Amino acid sequence: PVKAFLFDLDGVIVDTAIYHYQAWRRMANELGFDISEEFNEGLKGVSRMDSLELILAHGNVQLPEEKKQELATLKNQWYLELVSRMTPTDILPGVPAFFAQVREAGLKTALGSVSKNAGLILERIGMTGQFDAIIDGNKIAKGKPDPEVFLKGAEELGVQPAECVVFEDAVAGIESALRAGSFAVGLGSPDVLTKASMVFPSLENVTVSQILARL
Ligand code: G16
Numbered sequence: 001p002v003k004a005f006l007f008d009l010d011g012v013i014v015d016t017a018i019y020h021y022q023a024w025r026r027m028a029n030e031l032g033f034d035i036s037e038e039f040n041e042g043l044k045g046v047s048r049m050d051s052l053e054l055i056l057a058h059g060n061v062q063l064p065e066e067k068k069q070e071l072a073t074l075k076n077q078w079y080l081e082l083v084s085r086m087t088p089t090d091i092l093p094g095v096p097a098f099f100a101q102v103r104e105a106g107l108k109t110a111l112g113s114v115s116k117n118a119g120l121i122l123e124r125i126g127m128t129g130q131f132d133a134i135i136d137g138n139k140i141a142k143g144k145p146d147p148e149v150f151l152k153g154a155e156e157l158g159v160q161p162a163e164c165v166v167f168e169d170a171v172a173g174i175e176s177a178l179r180a181g182s183f184a185v186g187l188g189s190p191d192v193l194t195k196a197s198m199v200f201p202s203l204e205n206v207t208v209s210q211i212l213a214r215l
């Protein structure tokens, strides 16, 4: 039986992908090249340093390790300027109603994000108390598609990965969930999230019983 729902943050609870994109784009532009929205899709769920490596390779830029650290820190400062202005109004449509149902159904909840800023964002939007466990980039060594983040989420909740349903908007996140041995529900386009058990445009108007019935 399903005992817990694990949620990605970016693209599921809030749309911080736009801020990551703006900050990475600013950095790429300063290095003399641009990144498209399509390229940005591949950065979703990917850790900060892995994202930087992908961007530098995309722009054919080689830099010493020290300079890379510097750029990652700078990008994060720009990103923090953007997310520090977030409020509960930034919670994506349907999320509060869905969480009410999850609670009603007696399911446990965990956050499974590779972002080191996840805790800050949850505070800003007032959702910290909605999770029984919070796994963020500070608790894990490997980003998605590695299963670590969701394995740890299940472990902290005291349930088996096979008893968990993961909600993800990114290809890397779906892969991470499946490798953990959990069910994966995609939020976004079925053409992109091809490996998910089912895909909805967002959590808006989605019901818990509808999901459980289809697994
Ligand atoms: C998020 C984003 C990624 C970002 C990563 C690391 O993951 O989707 O684009 O690179 O976190 O974020 P930070 O630089 O804040 O540590 P998730 O797992 O919430 O989708």
Ligand code: MG
Pocket (backbone or CB within 6 Å): 008, 009, 010, 011, 012, 044, 045, 168, 169, 170, 173
């Ligand atoms: Mg995401």
